[in-house]
Amino acid sequence: MADLRNAVLVGGNRIPFGRIGGAYASATNIDMLTAALDGLVARYGLAGERLGEVAAGAVLKHSRDFNLTREAVLSSALNNHTPAYDIQQACATSLTAAVQLSNRIRVGQLDVAIAGGVDSASDSPIAVNDRLRKTLIKLNAAKTPMNKLKTLATVRPGDLAPEVPAAAERRTGLNMGQHQAITTKQWGITREAQDELAAASHHNLARAWKDGFFDDLVTPYLGQTIDQTLRADTSVEKLAKLRPVFGDEPGASMTAGNSTPLSDGAAVVLLADENWARERNLPALARIVDAETAAVDYLLGQEGLLMAPAHAAARLLTRNGMALQDFALYEIHEAFASTVLCTLAAWESDDYCRDTLGLPGALGSIDRSKLNVHGSSLAAGHPFAATGARILASLAKMLAAKGSGARGLISVCAAGGQGVVAIVEAI
């Protein structure tokens, strides 16, 4: 493919992430995604413009929101002739959307596009349970009033218990934290290391807010002007006092402090053909060089649920002839502090890299001062589908500041044993 164009990251926008039941307790996914889009449109002067495509999604989605992204486009200041579709790959949703749209731009199918994600843990799609659902379908089909009554009479009090979506794996019944607790134990990740990472995430994010780093990355929403789960004054000592919530005692180390909080929010990134962007005086910050998605078989417990990025990175680096140390910045999504630490430990392990990843030896360690330098999900929160776009926009800005050619590595783990890793490079 000789004639690929250059797809660039122009910039991004998100709303401050909210705590579950917090600032956005009564906002819907459409509301939040619209707000994120409108902030982006305002920043780059795109009001009334018809864009090539908008691809975004949510992990927790009401069935009525089957056309979530298109509805948000219609509610936004974008031209109504902008097409849109929903996409979903759990926590990697918006990163995957960005990779796909970037490729569409590179082959010339699009000039400009927006990738994004939104999630509300507060306004989650509570459903009726299976028995009641089946009864209601029957009720709808019943022709006579008598039959309707008969069908209704079969409803039992237990049927009325709603089904709340949980971050649980369908095939194992374990929630994500319980899965990660197993992996944490396997890799021998200490409580102290996890708390240190969590404290650093909060401190780094707080500093970024204070320095105005988010002035052109975040637009306030519903009066919320800063990430609601951020605790600038937290410390390793304070985090050490929290009781473990995942894993079996003794040795359980995962607490609410070193696990990502359930949260609400939306994030989007603007991608464009480089020439298209330059003609319109839009910045060209960075580009997605390459990306790799991996999936692991976590069912039998041989591999951790959230270890797929370790695999994806190995393949991606090999394909691009790069070493793990060739990056100016690393963004590893903090699903849990231990997820980051397990991934790093895996890359540092000769045995694992050789036996599991099929490499000649360990990928090695990274300079931790280059990791999540402006905080990550532990502090900012993690509205599942929005996280990829949050990371991408921040990283693109940081890389652009470092200068042309600076590279960054993004790693995002996702439910279902999947993970997406991408190489981003400053233009």
Added chain:
Amino acid sequence: MNLDSLIAGALNSPLGKKAMAAAGFAEATKLRRGEALPSGPLALGVVGESSAVADALAAVGLSAEPALIDSPETRTKDDKGRDQAPAYPAKIGAVLVDASQVATVDQLEQVRAVLRPAMRGLEPSGRVIIVAADPATASSVEQAAVRQALDGIMRSVGKELRAGATANLVQVADSTTPAQLGVVLQFLLSGRSAYVDGQPLVLADVATTPAPEGRIVVVTGAARGIGAAIARRFAADGARVVVVDVPMAGEAMAGVANELHGTALQLDITVPDGGARIAEHVAQRYGEGARIGALVHCAGILRDRMLANLDEVRWASVLQVNLAAQLRMNEVLLDPSVAGGLADGARIVAVASTSGWAGNKGQTNYAASKAGVMGMVRALAPSVAERGIVVNGVAPGFIETDMTASIPVIDREIFRRSSSLLQGGKPADVAEAIVFLADPETPMNGQVVRVCGQLIVGR
């Protein structure tokens, strides 16, 4: 329901309105706003020999009929035998007095003679406009005195007029062309000047040109209130608008920017590189060669406290946002080598306040900043004239915004009724004055125009 809303409700009830009327409070007239000119004819009275106003009106496609003159010969008697000034057969839209040649005290009688019949002959939201020369350029002491006397006449007339009518004075310069005066008269006659009252407009020797298509206008404090109204008004004229406000106001600002198809810049203007970030935004969004055609300093805050209770934090925050930030931004944006800075011939308009003229209890910090803005306007204008850059200010009085809605209702009502128009102004009224001053066709420089409905105070 709190006490405030109870009082407000009572005042606005039919009974309350009746009581207010009985107490001698006239009800405010709905002002004529927008481009609309008066519906009645324009009447023109000339002192001595001059065609300055007639020529200016002709230059903007308007004409006037001769004004009625009050004199012993033209008066009639009513049924009780009392003298009556001549009356216009139908309400007139405005009376213009061409006093540009007035030189002696005796000639002021001719001004009285023109104005008297008009006082009861004006339609609602009618206009009294006196055109004279600048006292500063007078060739004799008497001429200077007489030119200044016109200011006193105008201000008193403004206070006597009713039903939304205003009185203003235009002081022309030697260099003023009919077209330039025409632009000013058109503004004053139109509804755009609805809340400008009792105001002398001093014209300057500046080169005027039509505004270029789609010029870039930067408005700070544009997320809401007066700033948003300013941005809207510029966009309506076809400008490309950059709206600037603090990151915390980003949501409202995004709405304004998108509505106007402009761009939003989230920026705390008090940061040291505020000006540079505005220039960077302009150069990046509109091209390396892009320059700012008009800059409106509207961002401002209040931190009211009686001086006895005022600490250094409240003092500094107001002075930083309202004054120091403007000075710093100007310095950067006026540097001709800065990409995205101000264009040659650009217009700067700064928002001051009538508090800056009159002072206000609890507002030493605010009044300092706003008087400072006026000082800045006057000092900056001559210093940048070489590049054709023009600097003016507006001083809003009581404007109905979210900010003033927080003032207790009784005080609010007193503020409204302290103006000759017996009401608060609208953000759009301030916006109109700013767009007028930012218009490259407006021949004014180094001036601060009040938009206050003639509050008791003000220069």
